[in-house]
Amino acid sequence: MKVVYIIELTIAAILFLIMTIAMFTRKTKRLRIALTVILLDLCIVGYVGYSYMQEEPxxxxxxxxxxxxxxxxxxxxxxxxxxxxxxxxxxxxxxxxxxxxxxxxxxxxxxxxxxxxxxxxxxxxxxxxxDCTSPKIELKGKEEMCLYENEEYEEPGYVVEDNVDENLTEKVKIEKKKIDEMKYELIYTVEDSSGNKAEAKRTVTLKKVEKIETEQNEEDTPTSNNGVIYLTFDDGPSLSSTPKILDILKEEGVKATFFILNYDTNGEVLVKRIVNEGHSIGIHGYSHDYKKIYQSVDSYMENITKLQDKIKKSTGVTTNLTRFPGGSSNTISSFNPKIMTKLTKEVVKRGFRYYDWNVSSGDAGEAKNRDEVYQNVIKDLYRNGNNIVLMHDFSGNNKTIEALRSIIQYGKQKGYVFKAITEDTPMLTHKVNN
Ligand SMILES: [Zn+2]
CATH class of the missing domain: 2.60.40.10 (Immunoglobulins)
Known part of the structure; x- marks a missing residue:
């Protein structure tokens, strides 16, 4: 109870006492005083009550x-x-x-x-x-990658972690920034729903293709002043590309080599046609899935022998020609350290031969059109040696189909000889990087 109220109520009580005394004395004058005092008293009590009611919390x-x-x-x-x-x-x-x-x-x-x-x-x-916390981009694979200039870049992947947003991994943007002719940077950026940004970088250094280690004997070296071109087609057979490529090869009278993947009944017709028309058939693998095939020596060997058996059943031909998915120099297999070192020895030990390439058409990567495919091939041809040219006959690869005839005609005009790879062809191998 507020002090003011106590004082006011005390005054009222005293006045009430005075009034009571006055009432008992019964004198008119005093009665009047008493009435006045009562009035005053009522006012005070009323005021106190009102103030109390009005008080707010x-x-x-x-x-x-x-x-x-x-x-x-x-x-x-x-x-x-x-x-x-x-x-x-x-x-x-x-x-x-x-x-x-x-x-x-x-x-x-x-x-x-x-x-x-x-x-x-x-x-x-x-x-x-x-949300003031930025997401985090975690790069899989190495932050500093090294590739041969003719090797295709394969993104090893990345994961984004954030305290709030899910699925930011899908929103990562990758920008390619050229540093110089032989080096570029990949910049990965992502932003979360509160605008917090994250960035990660990977540098890719390109290495010149070194003079290839070959098992070339003197007698294998072309004696003429002109080189040999081995056209090779990977990742087929495909219904849309392989027949067109076979048509051009037939018209130009040129033999080539097809490093194939697993195929269905439609593909089997093409596999038979490849063999019947005098081309070489090689094993790229039953599967092209790097994670699976480079998991172990056994899984790789199974991947090629399974296809070898299937080709044998389809065509009667037992082929020992192989090409590693990604090439023997690939670093995509680095999740399994030294696997390529083991495999390159193992396949040879088991009687297979493997062929990388020293000319890349770039048709699975940077080459945007037929002219670029054409230029990529002709600019790298060795006039006095074996040229194993990497191309692809996977589905929809029109730029290669369109460039093929010009490449063949250029080769013929410059005096190159076209051959299909056989077991007598010296192996042409990249430097192993894993
Ligand atoms: Zn391939």
Whole structure:
């Protein structure tokens, strides 16, 4: 109770006492005084009562009115303090509103105190949940990669982790920045829903194709001043490309080599045609899935022998010619250290021969059209040696189909001889990098 009220009520009590005494003395003059005093007394009591009724609760927030939180940081409800008629009634405060600390946003918490008949005192608190943590891009594979200039870049992959957003991995943008002729940088960027950015970089250094290690004997070296071109086609057979390529080869009277993958009954017709028209058939693999085939020596060997058996059944030919998916120099297999070192020895030990390439058409990678395929091939031809040209007859590879005749005609005009690879062809191998 406020001191003012106590003083006022004390005065009222004294006046009431004076009035009572006056009443008992029964003198008219005193009675008048007594009545006046009663009136005054009623006024005071009335005023005190009114003031008491009018008094409002005093409400204050415990803690800050605006609270900033990082995502996943715990929100602690401190509540509000209410004083009503000098008493602490904080326990009667009704708190409404929730904060989802896993979702960035602005949340409002309401504090209400009900008093009197239907009066309410209320205040609010704002809780801002912010995501200030940047996502993280984790690159798989090496941050500094080394490729032969004719080797195709294969993205080893990446994963994005974030405290709020899921599936950011799909939103990564990759930009290629050239540093110089033999080096470029891949810049991976991603942004989360709150605008926090992340970046990762990978540098790719290209290596000139070294003079290939070959098992060339003197008698194998072309005696003429002109080289030999071995056209090779990987990743087929395909219904859309292989027949067209076979047609051109037939018209030009040129033999080539097809390093094939597993095929269905339609493909079998093409495999038979390849053999019947005098081309060489080689094993690229039953599967091209690097993760599977380079898992172990056994899985690789199974991958080629399975296809070898199938080719034998389809054509009667047992082929020992192989080409490693990605080439023997590939680094995509580096998830299994030294696997290529083991495999390149193992396949030869088991009587297979493998052929990489020293001329790449780029038709599975950077070459955008027939002219680029053509240029890529003719610019790298060795006039006095064996040229094993990497091309592809996978489905839809029109640029190669369109460039093929020009390549053959250029070769003929320059005096090259076209041959299919046989077991007598010296192996042409890249330097093993894993
Ligand atoms: Zn391939």
């Amino acid at each position: 005093i409400m204050t927030l415990k803690g800050q009115p605006i609270v900033q939180l990082e995502v996943n940081q715990k929100y602690e409800e401190l509540g509000a303090q209410v004083q009503y008629h000098e008493k602490d009634v904080s326990n009667d405060v009704k708190v409404t509103g929730e904060v989802d600390t896993q979702k960035p946003g602005e949340y409002t918490i309401e504090y209400q105190y009900f008093y009197g008949r239907d009066k309410v005192k209320e205040i609010e608190r704002t809780v801002k949940v912010k």
